[in-house]
Amino acid sequence: MAIIASNFKTNHTRKSTALFVNEVNEFLKTNEISSDVYIFPTSTSLDSFDTVSTFTIGAQNAYATAKGSFTGEIGTTQLDEFSIKTILIGHSERRHVLGESQEEIAKKFAFYSELGYKIIYCIGEPLEVKEQGLEKTLEYVYEQFEGIDTNYENLVLAYEPVWAIGTGVTATNDDITNVHSAIKSKIEKPLLYGGSVKVANVREICQLDGVDGALIGTASWVVEDFKQIIENTKDV
Numbered sequence: 001m002a003i004i005a006s007n008f009k010t011n012h013t014r015k016s017t018a019l020f021v022n023e024v025n026e027f028l029k030t031n032e033i034s035s036d037v038y039i040f041p042t043s044t045s046l047d048s049f050d051t052v053s054t055f056t057i058g059a060q061n062a063y064a065t066a067k068g069s070f071t072g073e074i075g076t077t078q079l080d081e082f083s084i085k086t087i088l089i090g091h092s093e094r095r096h097v098l099g100e101s102q103e104e105i106a107k108k109f110a111f112y113s114e115l116g117y118k119i120i121y122c123i124g125e126p127l128e129v130k131e132q133g134l135e136k137t138l139e140y141v142y143e144q145f146e147g148i149d150t151n152y153e154n155l156v157l158a159y160e161p162v163w164a165i166g167t168g169v170t171a172t173n174d175d176i177t178n179v180h181s182a183i184k185s186k187i188e189k190p191l192l193y194g195g196s197v198k199v200a201n202v203r204e205i206c207q208l209d210g211v212d213g214a215l216i217g218t219a220s221w222v223v224e225d226f227k228q229i230i231e232n233t234k235d236v
């Protein structure tokens with residue numbers, strides 16, 4: 001069954017997130033859809049949502065700490081308040097916009113895996129690397145596994161080429177299957193694709209060999225569209 005995940009990034013408020021989550025939950029219940037669905041709201045919108053067992057709310061980010069002096073960050077004390085046990089690690093915006101190094105990311109991974117969190121671990125190459133071909137792309141992507149325990153049982157991977165994120169330019173089916181089959185040959189974990197996934201192409205992408213689902217930003221922020229994405233992939 002496809003895994004469908006929505007990354008809200010810096011979108012939605014506490015109020016609109018609650019409405020969104022409830023609407024998706026009702027949709028999954030009413031239509032008896034059994035796909036694994038995730039939503040990653042802003043940290044200010046985290047809460048104890050009452051959802052069906054296949055629908056999980058996760059954190060977009062948290063620091064590798066229970067609590068302490070890390071201005072602007074949250075730790076497990078804040079996540080525990082809402083029983084959040086799922087986290088995105090290594091997202092391209094954390095790496096390239098917020099400047100998280102591989103070392104910091106690996107530290108975060110070690111901390112949250114030790115605690116048994118479900119980790120959606122993101123990897124992906126920037127445009128200048130993609131332009132150098134598949135071999136360089138794979139080299140770059142493999143470096144993003146440095147310090148990461150890829151045997152960790154509660155791990156889901158997401159391949160998100162940086163040049164495809166938020167640009168409207170989805171990777172081609174060949175781009176996706178080339179990278180996915182290479183990663184899959186080394187790491188036997190569910191592998192999502194992310195990067196300009198849309199209502200219109202999500203089904204086709206999820207049907208590709210080596211693709212176990214999608215991590216979606218922009219196209220998932222309108223609840224009607226997100227429900228359509230779930231509908232379009234419910235039997236994939």
Ligand code: PGA
Nearest residue numbers: 165166195196216217218
């Ligand atoms: P996008 O974002 O769907 O807007 O390209 C994907 C992501 O960053 O997870």
